[in-house]
Amino acid sequence: MTYYYPDKKDPALKKVNLKIEEGEFILVTGGSGSGKSSLARSLAGLIPDFYGGKIGGKVLYKGLDLRAMDRRKIARNIGIVFQDPEKQLVMNSVEAEIVFGLENIGLDDKEMVRRLAEVVGFLNLSEIKDEFTGAISGGQKQKVVIASVLAMRPDVLILDEPTSQLDPANADEILKLVKSLNDEGITVVLIEQRLERCFSYADRVVVLDRGELLKGGTPGEIACWGVGNNVNNIPSVVKFFTMCNASLIPLDIKEGRAFLKKHLPEQTSSIVHQANEEPDKQTCDGQDEVLEIKNIWFSYPDGKASLQDINFTVKKGEIIAILGENAAGKTTLLKILAGLIKPGRGSVRILGNDPNKYKAKDIAGMIGYMPQNTDEYFFYETVEEEIGLSANNPRAKSDKLVNYTIDELGIKEFFQYNPRELSAGERVRVALASVLAGRPALLLLDEPTRGIDYNFKNDLGRLLLRYSEEGTAVIIVTNDIEFAAEYARRVILMFDGRIAGDGSKHEILGESIFFSTQMSRLFRGFRKNILTVREALEQIRFPVDIK
Amino acid sequence: MFKKRLNTYKGCYFKNLHPAAALVYFMSLLLVALLFSHPLYLTAVLVVTVLAIRSARVLKSWKTYLKFSLLMVLMIVIINPLVSRAGSTVLLSGPQVPLLGGLIISLEAVFYGLAMGTRLLIVLSVFCLYNNAVHPDQVLSLFSRFTYRPALVISMGTRLIPRMKRDFENIQDLQKVRGFDYTSLNLRGKFKLYRQSVNTLIYTSLEDAWQISEAMHSRAFGSGPRSRYERKKLRPGDLICLVSSCAALAVSFAGKAMGAGSYAYYPKMDYFLNGLWFLLLILTGLLIPVITSWGWDHCRYLRSRI
Numbered sequence: 001m002t003y004y005y006p007d008k009k010d011p012a013l014k015k016v017n018l019k020i021e022e023g024e025f026i027l028v029t030g031g032s033g034s035g036k037s038s039l040a041r042s043l044a045g046l047i048p049d050f051y052g053g054k055i056g057g058k059v060l061y062k063g064l065d066l067r068a069m070d071r072r073k074i075a076r077n078i079g080i081v082f083q084d085p086e087k088q089l090v091m092n093s094v095e096a097e098i099v100f101g102l103e104n105i106g107l108d109d110k111e112m113v114r115r116l117a118e119v120v121g122f123l124n125l126s127e128i129k130d131e132f133t134g135a136i137s138g139g140q141k142q143k144v145v146i147a148s149v150l151a152m153r154p155d156v157l158i159l160d161e162p163t164s165q166l167d168p169a170n171a172d173e174i175l176k177l178v179k180s181l182n183d184e185g186i187t188v189v190l191i192e193q194r195l196e197r198c199f200s201y202a203d204r205v206v207v208l209d210r211g212e213l214l215k216g217g218t219p220g221e222i223a224c225w226g227v228g229n230n231v232n233n234i235p236s237v238v239k240f241f242t243m244c245n246a247s248l249i250p251l252d253i254k255e256g257r258a259f260l261k262k263h264l265p266e267q268t269s270s271i272v273h274q275a276n277e278e279p280d281k282q283t284c285d286g287q288d289e290v291l292e293i294k295n296i297w298f299s300y301p302d303g304k305a306s307l308q309d310i311n312f313t314v315k316k317g318e319i320i321a322i323l324g325e326n327a328a329g330k331t332t333l334l335k336i337l338a339g340l341i342k343p344g345r346g347s348v349r350i351l352g353n354d355p356n357k358y359k360a361k362d363i364a365g366m367i368g369y370m371p372q373n374t375d376e377y378f379f380y381e382t383v384e385e386e387i388g389l390s391a392n393n394p395r396a397k398s399d400k401l402v403n404y405t406i407d408e409l410g411i412k413e414f415f416q417y418n419p420r421e422l423s424a425g426e427r428v429r430v431a432l433a434s435v436l437a438g439r440p441a442l443l444l445l446d447e448p449t450r451g452i453d454y455n456f457k458n459d460l461g462r463l464l465l466r467y468s469e470e471g472t473a474v475i476i477v478t479n480d481i482e483f484a485a486e487y488a489r490r491v492i493l494m495f496d497g498r499i500a501g502d503g504s505k506h507e508i509l510g511e512s513i514f515f516s517t518q519m520s521r522l523f524r525g526f527r528k529n530i531l532t533v534r535e536a537l538e539q540i541r542f543p544v545d546i547k
Numbered sequence: 548m549f550k551k552r553l554n555t556y557k558g559c560y561f562k563n564l565h566p567a568a569a570l571v572y573f574m575s576l577l578l579v580a581l582l583f584s585h586p587l588y589l590t591a592v593l594v595v596t597v598l599a600i601r602s603a604r605v606l607k608s609w610k611t612y613l614k615f616s617l618l619m620v621l622m623i624v625i626i627n628p629l630v631s632r633a634g635s636t637v638l639l640s641g642p643q644v645p646l647l648g649g650l651i652i653s654l655e656a657v658f659y660g661l662a663m664g665t666r667l668l669i670v671l672s673v674f675c676l677y678n679n680a681v682h683p684d685q686v687l688s689l690f691s692r693f694t695y696r697p698a699l700v701i702s703m704g705t706r707l708i709p710r711m712k713r714d715f716e717n718i719q720d721l722q723k724v725r726g727f728d729y730t731s732l733n734l735r736g737k738f739k740l741y742r743q744s745v746n747t748l749i750y751t752s753l754e755d756a757w758q759i760s761e762a763m764h765s766r767a768f769g770s771g772p773r774s775r776y777e778r779k780k781l782r783p784g785d786l787i788c789l790v791s792s793c794a795a796l797a798v799s800f801a802g803k804a805m806g807a808g809s810y811a812y813y814p815k816m817d818y819f820l821n822g823l824w825f826l827l828l829i830l831t832g833l834l835i836p837v838i839t840s841w842g843w844d845h846c847r848y849l850r851s852r853i
């Protein structure tokens with residue numbers, strides 16, 4: 001199949017041939033703009049029916065051309081769940097949301113009640129059945145969306161990055177749910193960029209690149225091919241064992257631990273390397289304090305304490321990752337640091353001064369803040385204007401680092417585009433360039449890796465390290481633990497508005513179960529201080545220890 | 548906003564009413580308040596409304612409404628005597644005031660202001676009751692049999708408008724953090740900045756709307772005639788409410804046609820205690836749902852029956 005969006009010169013999908021067997025679990029991956037979402041939409045019949053554009057080739061469902069099928073029939077057989085549950089919910093109550101599709105296909109009342117009862121029971125939604133859709137958590141919202149699709153009893157379930165907006169615990173729950181649906185016989189097509197949690201679930205992995213189907217195969221085959229071809233988003237467990245030339249490639253932590261138990265000697269004090277306990281390369285020279293937070297408390301108007309007794313300091317050049325479940329107070333804290341909301345109690349000092357006493361343009365010179373939703377970030381007609389705005393800041397004039405940033409992010413080619421014409425990943429690049437061009441002393445990033453591909457994640461990490469070397473302090477609120485482990489030096493774990501842990505990344509991530517990396521979970525009990533593949537390879541003395 | 552409304556739509560008689568029964572009851576409270584200007588009628592309807600609010604367990608939310616309602620009532624009570632010259636019982640006469648002329652405050656104007664203030668308070672209180680006791684999706688379900696699409700738009704609006712408000716605040720926050728400063732700008736600069744943030748909001752909302760419509764399309768919305776999920780069935784408790792509300796309305800219209808409950812404030816106030824029989828009948832009709840609610844709360848048997 002080949003497909004062009006309306007008014008686009010380049011095809012979003014180029015000669016894609018794919019056959020999916022009944023009951024299969026297909027994992028589709030690839031970088032930004034590789035055509036993953038377009039493929040999902042074409043499989044669900046939304047392309048070209050909803051989008052328009054030019055199409056060549058066909059999508060056949062059980063031998064029938066989707067374009068010749070009635071829309072109701074498609075909805076009954078093929079369900080699709082998108083990234084952001086907020087932008088899929090139509091009704092105000094959970095129950096009404098679940099039956100919305102059933103009403104659309106004209107089922108009678110009795111049948112609707114039966115199907116409602118089924119999905120509410122299966123997905124364990126009875127407690128929130130009568131709730132407002134706006135009042136439930138992000139994970140619950142995504143579950144409700146899945147329930148509303150499942151109520152139509154589709155044979156095929158397509159999920160377009162369903163966990164990208166969720167914290168690790170909720171993401172895990174959703175993916176396990178998807179796996180259990182596949183076990184019940186539903187064919188699953190899962191579009192994902194973060195493969196750590198779902199790689200082992202797949203029967204087949206399909207890799208797309210620039211609209212073309214680059215490679216398809218079993219997870220094991222894709223792992224070997226991916227490592228050989230420098231494909232970045234191979235899960236770290238798989239990547240590690242592939243790089244070790246292990247005789248068998250475990251696909252998940254359970255298999256990996258079983259393999260290690262068999263092949264790796266038990267941990268003894270003599271073989272524990274201490275290399276990772278040394279300070280990271282990030283500069284903290286001079287130990288100048290950029291930020292000091294003392295005894296911060298904050299409550300929203302409903303009275304619930306969103307932040308309680310927050311204390312910490314941030315030094316020049318530090319990169320700190322703030323982790324925690326959804327609604328733990330991470331974003332609120334970031335907004336307080338950005339001077340957007342005033343704390344109820346306590347003080348914030350940035351470079352020794354209270355940000356609330358500054359004028360907006362002075363704050364913009366000190367702090368760079370990138371929100372979760374970068375769609376709201378753009379005020380100008382072109383990318384150049386967006387970046388020029390911050391570059392007008394006196395600190396940024398004729399700055400080599402700013403030019404380096406623009407080159408590194410690869411956005412020069414978009415300079416004359418309207419930021420809203422760009423893809424989600426490209427928008428994040430532009431927003432980031434705009435923030436960095438201001439050369440802030442303190443950089444605040446809220447979920448910067450959400451919706452971006454692995455290659456950009458690496459670019460982002462490298463940029464942050466470079467800015468950190470130049471003395472910029474960076475605070476990242478993220479659910480992307482692998483990213484935090486790779487680039488942060490210090491990790492703050494938040495729970496219920498409080499700091500539940502603050503220490504080096506090895507201290508915090510090495511001990512946790514949910515907030516830890518794949519490698520940390522893999523090596524728990526075998527080796528200490530391993531969070532990344534690099535650290536694992538350093539300790540295991542590749543390829544001697546494992547064979 | 549939504550968190551406050553957790554558990555709002557459940558747990559008592561009024562919140563379990565069929566939306567049609569609830570709407571008819573609230574409508575009858577409103578209509579009685581609008582039909583009659585008699586101070587006794589208005590006071591009685593206000594008392595019934597407050598009792599209904601208490602039975603529906605939305606007193607806390609009503610207190611929030613009261614804050615701005617009372618301010619508006621106070622303004623009416625103050626402004627009406629200042630501008631009205633129709634009363635004959637002068638309480639106070641004073642010097643010439645610019646625009647108002649000679650200051651004359653009459654007893655009738657004070658009472659008329661109080662009556663109108665009471666009427667406004669009833670209207671706002673009934674609105675509070677409706678907003679907190681009837682789930683918007685149930686109203687949508689009720690009206691969808693006649694006008695589904697407009698009802699759906701309104702229902703989505705109840706969720707999306709607060710979200711747009713939140714998005715707009717976020718956009719203005721981002722302007723601030725990017726160095727745009729409203730305080731240091733002249734009117735033209737402020738307008739330009741404001742226009743920028745509105746543009747961003749419109750773009751963002753349109754993109755969101757596109758995604759929601761795509762999700763709706765994928766669930767076969769607009770693919771042909773649709774069925775309707777009956778979330779609530781009419782139960783005896785709903786019938787009690789419907790019948791008593793309709794009876795109260797019928798008596799009100801009959802009373803109005805027969806001149807009962809009419810009351811003149813100017814030039815001199817009428818006798819206070821006229822039309823009491825009609826008031827008693829209307830009150831009975833309006834109070835039956837409140838009494839049923841009391842029974843619902845206190846008698847398990849009654850609750851299971853109705």
